[in-house]
Amino acid sequence: MIPLLSACAGVEPSPPAACAPGEELYRGRCVHPAARYEPEERIDRDNVVAFGAPPTRLALPEPPRSGFRIIAPPRTLSPGEEVTFCLSWPFPALVNRTVHAARVYTTAGLHHSNVIAKPVNPAFGPNPYPDCHPGADDPFGALPAVIPDVLFASSTQVVGDETLVFPPGMGFTLDTSREIATSVHLLNASAEPEVVELAYDFFTMPLAERAEELVPFVMNVNDFLVPPRATRTVGATCSTFGGNIVSLMPHTHRYAEAFDVDVVRADGGGEARVYEGGAFDLESDIEVYRRAIALEEGDSLRYACRFKNTSGHALTFGLGDNEMCTLFGYMYPPEKQFAAFSARDGEPCMSFGIGAFR
Structure with missing residues (x-):
């Protein structure tokens, strides 16, 4: 059970010197x-x-x-x-x-x-x-x-x-x-x-x-193939419409070895790693940024899923004993909301500024 409040009832307490773990x-x-x-x-x-x-x-x-x-x-x-x-x-x-x-x-x-x-x-x-x-x-x-x-x-x-x-x-x-x-x-x-x-x-x-009002965004590679006993990186670079990223969460399955996200600046100002995920485990993968990741219009998010296929069958996008390479998160303001996908790994990513329809 998760404790919610630790302040005592009655007289307003003095601010504590330190809070318990998780508070x-x-x-x-x-x-x-x-x-x-x-x-x-x-x-x-x-x-x-x-x-x-x-x-x-x-x-x-x-x-x-x-x-x-x-x-x-x-x-x-x-x-x-x-x-x-x-x-x-x-x-x-x-x-x-x-x-x-x-x-x-x-x-x-x-x-x-x-x-x-x-x-x-x-x-x-x-x-x-x-x-x-x-x-x-x-x-x-x-x-x-x-x-x-x-x-x-x-x-x-x-x-x-x-x-x-x-x-x-x-x-x-x-x-x-x-x-x-x-x-x-x-x-x-x-x-x-x-x-x-x-x-x-x-x-x-x-x-x-x-x-700040938040909205969700999503990026996905709709189709890919990782041959049996092979290691391969799947991903895409998708343009954005600006805005501020507040959270990121990758979605992969058990064959994932790594999941990385970089911001690529449109003005040639370089790249910045904003998320590094390791091998698949049963822990939470949600990352929240108290200082939002600021994007200018035209900046891109590049994400990469590295899969190690230890099975005897090819991995494709899907359920069961297959894989997914999806990036989800929340951002603001709402008018900058977008959804992006690559029809197949290696093909260009298409970004849609759905926030403009709000």
Whole structure:
């Protein structure tokens, strides 16, 4: 269980000399960063949306006092079983709608998940919660007419919890007329049946606290091939439209040896390494920059995934025993938002300034 507040009740304490590991000093008290804006008294009460049997293996703390929680139905996987599916939830009533932190809680078996929100599809009506209408969890299907909110994207195969906390004064604002849809990829890598439990918390802050509005961006290599027993680097250099990068998260699978990101300046001012990821592990890969990475229009982001294929089959882009080379993150201002992809490794990267359609 993750402690939220460590300030004592009663008389306002003097600022501590040092905070405990995992906490920060914020406005005179030590807090977990996700609880930076948590009020003393709960303001969101009916803020847990859950379907199916309650979790029994996850030790969940109290839900956010300002924010909400969604809980997935537990799912049992056979040994070696792999499944992908969509789950959906409606938004509960919220006082504040600006998310400054998010957290996933999971048992073993979650390969990864992406939580988005999109408008109710007028052709289908609301999703049949917790199931989904076709395409509900597709973030790209209606671009640029519909730009989805991305609430959270988890690192590959984390176990326990993973938290994303933006720097003070930064967050993205929810449109609660939309509905939540999550693409879930489960993989039971063990030799025994596995019950997978999954929940998410979203911590909100008053709009008056928000100095910068964040939006997501994504870069992807859609197709590549790594021959059996070979080591190969896959990647792309994609132009941007300026803006400021606040967080980065790579997405690869178990054959990844490294993931590097560089800023390449359009004015010939050189290159700067901004992210270095090592071999695949079960830890969080999210990197948050308290001092944002400033980009000028035309600057590029170059990212490279190095794969060591120890298998007897070729690796291609995909699920199962294959790989992905994706870079995700958050940035500001919203009008600089972009999505970029290479149709195949080695081909030019195409960048789309979707922020212009906001």
